[in-house]
Amino acid sequence: MLIKRLKEARLRTGLSQYKLGVLAGLDEATSSARMNQYEKGKHQADLEMAMRIARVLDLPLAYFYAEEDELAALIIEFHQHKSNR
Template sequence: MQSNYLNVFAMRLRLARKAKNLSQERLGILAGIDESSASARMNQYEKGKHTPDFLMASQIAKVLDIPTAYFYIEDDLLAEIIKQSYLLSSEQKAQVLDYMKTLEESSLRPL
């Protein structure tokens, strides 16, 4: 299970970094990693050799303008839903949540 988690984290990190057109070194520096080790550390994160602690993952997510949870979700569709909802206003998030609740309620009703 642990190696699957690392693969998900590494894959999502690489995809998010490339979507922002950042080098590993630049992302690392922007996330607060020392210039001399930024590229190597980010490379290790993306290859799944090491994983950052939650604080560092949060800093990386902040730079990439995505929710930290995106890195940890195994289900691709759910990860995309979380990523897209992050960009919504509070009011829009509340509307989406209300809609999701109506979907859940309708699926519980007998035909």
Template sequence: MSNRSSEALSPLPKRLKEARLAKGLSQKRLGVLAGIDEFSASSRMNQYEKGKHAPDFATLKRLSDELGVPTCYFLCEEDWLATALMNIFSLSLSKQKNIAQLIQDEKI
């Protein structure tokens, strides 16, 4: 499988765009908020959302912080798991820990 086709399978471009739109941010605004230079923010975000390039982890972390989503959401292949992660992330920390303990106790 070529590099190009494996990049197309990445969930990151679609999820990044959806999360940005849900926050009502332009590509440029999100890029600037995440620390990307104002003059290249729009084009870099466009490349990320088109799957032409992927942000390094530090940039992805800043993007996830600005969008209020867990960083792993962008990389999770399974849609059902990404949805579950978002639901868990929206809970209080104590509830998140309770869920983690329940899963560990069940050995799922």
């Protein structure tokens, strides 16, 4: 599910693949290509990279691995509610 949710979250924030990659700690020369490979499913981000991406996008890691769209939406809702306290 990381593939689908990653692209959705990135587009929602308005970040380019390049910018997200750089903010997540990837080298500037390869950040766009690496993020594209993650979004296309050619390569899978390891747990550490997934955590850094989640931090940049201000989303809980669980969002990226939710199997159902409804669950992913609830995870975001809970995260926003928790953040607004």
